[in-house]
Amino acid sequence: MTGINFADTIVVRQTLERGTAYVDKPVLPADFMGKETSKVNEDRLKLAGDLWIMSAKGTSKIKLSEMHKEKTADLKGHYISTGRGTNRVKL
Numbered sequence: 001m002t003g004i005n006f007a008d009t010i011v012v013r014q015t016l017e018r019g020t021a022y023v024d025k026p027v028l029p030a031d032f033m034g035k036e037t038s039k040v041n042e043d044r045l046k047l048a049g050d051l052w053i054m055s056a057k058g059t060s061k062i063k064l065s066e067m068h069k070e071k072t073a074d075l076k077g078h079y080i081s082t083g084r085g086t087n088r089v090k091l
Contacts, residue, residue: 010027051064079088
């Protein structure tokens with residue numbers, strides 16, 4: 001007996017040609033926010049070297065090596081509001 005991967009069976013209808021035609025195709029995973037993507041971006045920045053980056057509407061510039069790296073916050077124990085702001089859920 002074989003198992004079924006339900007991620008492959010989900011189908012999305014894509015509208016084409018100004019809404020006159022459509023194509024049914026499987027859902028593709030969205031990896032643009034994953035750890036692998038951020039690692040690839042960091043590697044690309046290392047390959048680029050120490051660049052000058054324009055900031056403040058192009059009136060000042062800063063080196064890429066001097067920019068601070070943002071750290072992601074740990075959301076465990078924080079609350080988020082749900083509904084119309086009347087309920088909250090602890091993460």
